[in-house]
Amino acid sequence: MINEPPIDVLTDNIGDKYKGSKYVLCVVAAKRARQLIDITRSQNSTAILEDKKPLTAAANEILNGKITTVIG
Numbered sequence: 001m002i003n004e005p006p007i008d009v010l011t012d013n014i015g016d017k018y019k020g021s022k023y024v025l026c027v028v029a030a031k032r033a034r035q036l037i038d039i040t041r042s043q044n045s046t047a048i049l050e051d052k053k054p055l056t057a058a059a060n061e062i063l064n065g066k067i068t069t070v071i072g
Helices: 007-012 022-043 052-064
Strands: none
Touching: 007 022, 007 052, 022 052
């Protein structure tokens, strides 16, 4: 379970169209976490994750506005 950053804050940062949707948050965070895992494995380096778990890193990217939600 993600405690930091709070889920309500994350759902507000996924885009105006999907604001408040926990389902979209889950999909976006899971896809980004999978991308981070694949990048880490292909480069054989853990520096990308900065000693964080992939889902935590994805949540922080969503919080900081680094992820744009494009669904459709």
